[in-house]
Amino acid sequence: MGVSGVLSRIQELQSQLGLNPMSVDPNNTVVNGSAGAKGDKTFASMLAGATDSPLVPTAGGGTSGGDVVAAAKKYLGTPYVFGSTDPAKGLDCSGLVQRAYGDMGIQLPRNSWQQAKAGQPVASMAEAKPGDILAFDSPVDHVGIYLGNNQMIAAPKPGDHVKIQKVYETPTHIRRVVTDTAAVAAQNLASVRPAALSGSGALAGVPYGDLFVKAGTKYGISPKLLAAVAKVESGYNPQAVSKVGARGLMQLMPSTAKGLGVDNAFDPEQAIFGGAKLLAHNLREFKSLPLALAAYNAGGGAVKKYGGIPPFAETQAYVPKVQKALAALGG
Template sequence: MSLGVSGVMGRIAELQEQLGLTPPPAALDAAGKSGDKFASALARATGAGQGTGAATGPSGGDVVAAAKKYLGTPYVFGGTDPKKGLDCSGLVQQVYEDLGVKLPRNSWQQATAGRPVASLADAKPGDVLAFDSPVDHVAIYLGDNKMIAAPKPGDHVKIQSVYEKPTHIRRILDDVPAAAVQDMSSLRPAGLRGSAAGGLAGVPYADLFLKAGAKHDVSPKLLAAVAKVESGYDPKAVSPAGARGMMQLMPGTARGLGVDDPFDPEQAVDGAARMLKGLLKEFKSVPLALAAYNAGGGAVHRYGGIPPFSETQAYVPKVQKALAALGG
């Protein structure tokens, strides 16, 4: 036989009294037959809204609000201190850290945090947008095709239109429990484990590519692909033009990068990572950055694209092929 609303309300009251959640049944008035009071009592009896640990953590709206606090902050390459300046991934990391969520430092690592979102049409405020392949820029989605980002040297944190299709969209927050400790700072691209990580298993000097990539926010696979094409990973290589070492740095270029010894693999890879980071920022294109690495940025600007030099025309697809072989 059905208990009816009054019977159910009585049972709820018994449960409340047993659990010590509310005063005894006598405190329930006859108006308990009201649908609103039934829903309210049911919520109390099940613990909803009672601070039982089921409360959700920060929302996408919280991410947006936290990000807007940094509007106007100067762009500083490698910047992680809002008082001095932030770069793109430094901004994303700081915003989420303000909300108790720890993300990795580099843009290509942040592009693997959380879970993937299929398209911009499915994106929600607070999602992380990543651009280019390898990833070299990140921003926080605001909704309505707008994002907040630290764009480039000489600029500042600002709101922009989403000017191109993101290569990755990641949702970091999905009804995160407020009491949960969120630490995604150790996240790396799939398969990244030690020197054999990120598709670099068996690649000579893999540790150096991983270290320099993490330090300068450049894909380790891209560094490895450049080294393969430049020298076949030979740290003693010298070209007819005088380029030296595994990354084939010209003496003047090496000095400009602060590389004292281009034959030292660690110095060479670190210098090349800094050089590629700058070129990727400047040209916002992997093929153009590679062309500039080979022929110089001036030549790329002068010809408005990959220069018509046979060496450079062959060099760019070779590196892209080597990068693809590494899964980049």
């Protein structure tokens, strides 16, 4: 990183620390503002004081490192623009990381030095998994997302763009915010099997609980997941109609309902079995709960097009809502 890059990072840190523009004199004393009054702390000590507390992201359950990688890859070619978090304008390194995780419903802090404290530490590159955050230098001035095979995706520097590159040096920090793909895949498979739940008593007090259990048993998915989708979609109202024409308990569009063999989407049993069939298909295709839910809301074509949760406000909000409803049911 050149001098201009270092200065840009200092300005970024100043903004986060709430400092006035500053320079550093030859004695390493902070000089704040145009008046040139010397501060009583060095820049390094101020930074250390600002990073004492670990940062814990708000994570979306069921997201894998592979999901994060897929989300990041859709920004390949986006120009590097320092300070930008808007991919339509450009992204800097930490903006890319924040955006990719945000697409998965996981809220990360804005700056690279903060992201280097998110999640849990990973001891070495030998233990790094796809989706892990790689941070470089001390203080941290660059981050990327690990892809595996000693490669990462990053927004490297001004004049460059988001791209895949080798991990050019040993990271100073490796952080894991989500579990690895294999573990999540096993968890997802377990969660969609009826054995993962007890009988209808597991949904005691939930409207149409017996139908969720029957449909989940037939299609091999979690009855609690079906109930959570119905809760978010319609509030368990079998007569609900959306502004775009989605109908019934599971809010099936007429064309979708027809393809699922649902003759009457207002009939709770038909709607639940149709929704279960659709969710089971999405889980098999995308092997990820967040992506399966995104496909339920926006369509599988949109998930494929964007390589992850589509950047639609409704879908971005929908996935964590269902996950929250599922958690409330003990799923």
